[in-house]
């Protein structure tokens with residue numbers, strides 16, 4: 308059993324829609340409009356980004372800019388993977404190790420190397436970001452606290468009503484079955500205590516709102 312990373316700092320478990328959101332990375336958001344149209348990225352990336360900012364507040368030792376840029380870009384590579392294969396290979400069978408997973412990571416690193424330098428990010432920073440994007444779905448272990456916060460933020464969006472709506476459809480599950488999977492499979496994958504607290508709070512609210520117990 309692995310231990311989750313604890314924190315002595317406050318953990319914000321209020322509904323994620325209440326997050327004020329930052330504006331300093333707006334130019335980077337505008338640089339990935341086309342990439343945001345693939346695989347629900349225009350829902351997934353902003354919600355996961357909001358969670359990443361909360362996780363950075365809970366773990367101030369992490370380099371917040373690396374975490375925020377890495378989560379913003381991590382799945383942009385799906386835009387360069389053939390759309391029909393995203394569902395056929397990405398969510399069926401052994402979906403965690405499907406080729407498309409490796410491909411979206413490699414394309415995501417390419418996109419980071421294309422969009423970041425014109426916005427003033429230097430090579431060293433870009434390398435730290437691509438080190439997290441590369442392997443975010445396919446490498447079993449996290450290599451840094453920044454990597455861990457990105458991995459947890461990548462999962463946390465699924466606990467929101469929007470995440471449940473999109474992802475249950477991808478997996479062909481009812482919302483009720485999908486929230487059970489979140490509890491049994493995804494909560495135990497979380498690497499930080501703050502993320503566990505955020506996940507449980509959001510999931511409880513989503514289950515009540517969506518009447519998943521009644522609609523089972």
Ligand SMILES: [Fe+2]
Pocket residue numbers: 381382411443444
């Ligand atoms: Fe991914």
Ligand SMILES: [Fe+2]
Pocket residue numbers: 351381382461
């Ligand atoms: Fe993701």
